[in-house]
Amino acid sequence: MVEPNDGGMRASDSDRDEVAGRLRAGLDEGRLTVTEYDERLQRAYAAATLGELRPLTSDLPVPQPSAEVVARDEHKAKVSKEWRDWAGGAVVMIAIWGVTSAVSGDLKFFWPAIPIVIWAAFSVAMTIEGPGKRHDDD
Template sequence: MDESSLEERPQDSAPAKVRLDKAAPAASDPALRASDADRDGVADILREALAEGRLTAEEHSERIGAVYRARTVGELAPLVRDLPAGRRPEAVPAAVRPPDASTRPAMGAAENLIAVFGGATRKGRWRVGARTNAFALFGGAEIDLTEAVFAQREVVINAYVLFGGVDIRVPENVTVRSAGAGVFGGFDVRTNEAADPDAPVVVVTGFAVFGGVSAKARRGKRLKNLRAGD
């Protein structure tokens, strides 16, 4: 009886080990549930593609919506498969990781501008980071870049409005692109492609609900040094 029990023990333990192995899917498994970091990574790739002119504003908006509806990495991968960053072999998982720190500008901490039942303003001589978040609730926010110092070539302004407004002014020789939408409100971004290829790129994204976001070049105001960081 004891001998038969000893003979059966290896057989009993083997299936248990197999079941444990099968319970851990590979990182490249398209059925793997996507994390917030995975979605944000794909959103970064799409934002960079918009800034480079690889995607139109309509294509970017459509894909961004699909990013935040995606539940698995398999749903994320096709959204960047036709973009250079999405084809990198080192991208993980399922070719959806954003470019590494050596191939993309450092994002740094975002600057926040909040106007709730009041106003908020950022203007004059100030150093613009990679991201600026503006939120207006029953109030107004003003972002004036006409005298700002651009720390890097690409700047993203995320504007979110609910019963309020965000007004953005940029130098007339800077590229301006839009990736936002208005819902019972307006998202009026006057896009502009600067003649100088070294000009900074300002991408305005977000949404306006019962309010408005506006961005346009201020005539007569020009950025003197177009090379970021100089």
């Protein structure tokens, strides 16, 4: 949902679905009875504004992402950074090769291919490895 002071803003279907999911979690955790869940769920899908949705989950804890979700998100960020670094390094090496070839007036051996391919192989391995597989202290 949007901001704490937007109670008059119209609720979207995804806002209602989010509340329904939190209510379902509350039922599954034993925080709500089936009757409370049913009443709140009906009110959630009948809600027109965010202000009507907020009280339905105000007494329930904010859900925390599981360790698996956190590990997956961290891995995605790490992989993304690795590939950005690889692309930046590749651009710098190719630029150096291009400048040296241009200055000499002769097309030099394309040496950047060697480090670029090796670095890419390590990056692919890290991407495939997935979250939670490594045991070192990154």
